[in-house]
Amino acid sequence: MNNKEKSIGFFDSGVGGISVLKESLSILPNEDFIYFGDSINAPYGTKNVNEVKKLAFNAVDFLLNKGVKVIVIACNTATSAAIDDLRLRYTDIPIIGIEPALKPAVEVSRGRSVVIMATPMTLAEKKFSNLMEVYKEEVDIIPLPCEGLVELIEEGIIEGEQVEKYLKGKLTKIMQRDVASIVLGCTHYPFIKKELVKIVGEKIIIIDGSIGTVNQLKRKLVSKNILNDKKTKSRVSIYNSSQDNKIIDLSYKLLRL
Structure with missing residues (x-):
């Protein structure tokens, strides 16, 4: 098989x-x-940096054993904690990360407040502090650690009373400020976007980093001349460290949403 x-x-x-x-x-x-x-x-967002690094290296080794041509760290916390070390170790394969999409949020917010919803570790990491430093003069940035939200989504709870109650508890006071946009700084959070809109309204712009990450992935594939030119449709194989088939079923369900 060629690259x-x-x-x-x-x-x-x-x-x-x-x-x-x-x-x-x-x-x-x-x-x-x-x-x-x-x-x-x-x-990962409630673990310490060294734990996350170890888990990230294990995940990369798993994927390399499957013979992949590029790796996407589709996790804000793992990107913050491990991407520099991963790139130093694995120099023969492109590794692409994701980070909170603060730049586009600042551009659309025009001096008003930007809320960053993320895991506690993403918000505590130096990578995020540096990102905030760049934009703090332009807008009021409100970091919002959302411990417990990933666990709900991992259970397949992405709508309904539980999610609504959680989001109201986190956002009711903050929304009294002049908020223009909310950045989803965790890849789990787009799955609760529908419930989020119910609480904050249609006028608040909700942004996640997926599009920027995928565009960077495409640029990397083109620059390395490894873009797949086959005409057949994508195939997706999903694996999980959990032995519970429910999590694989949930993964495919979320992919089809």
Whole structure:
């Protein structure tokens, strides 16, 4: 098999990266994908940096053993904690990460407030602090750690009373401020976007980093001359560290949403 025909590898702490994979299927319809969710260790966002690094290296090794041509870290927390070390170790394969889409949020917010919903670890990492530093003079940035939200989504709870109650508890006070946009700084969060809109209204712009990440993935495939030129439709294989078939079923369900 030549490099063009190899699959693209994705990994996340669980099912969240499926949101980025969905975007990839839209932009790269002829590529094949292998997805690894580490649900047995989810969430990454409440662990320490060294734990997340170790888990990220394990996930990359799993994907490399499957013969992928490029790796996408479809997890904000793992990107923040591990991408620099991963790139130093694995120099022969492109590794693409994701980070909170703060730049587009700042551009549309025009001096008003931007809320960043993310895991506690993503918000605590230096990578995010540096990102905030760049834009803090332009807008009021409100970091919002959302501990417990990943766990709900991993259970397949993406709408209904539980999610609504959680989001209201997090956002009611904040929405009294002049908020223009909300950045979804975790790949799990796009799956609760419908409930989020119910609470914050249609006028608040909700942004996630998936499109930027997938566009970067496409640019990398083109620059390395490994874009798949086959005419057949994408194939997706999903694996998970959990032995529970329910999580695989949930992954495919979320992919079809």
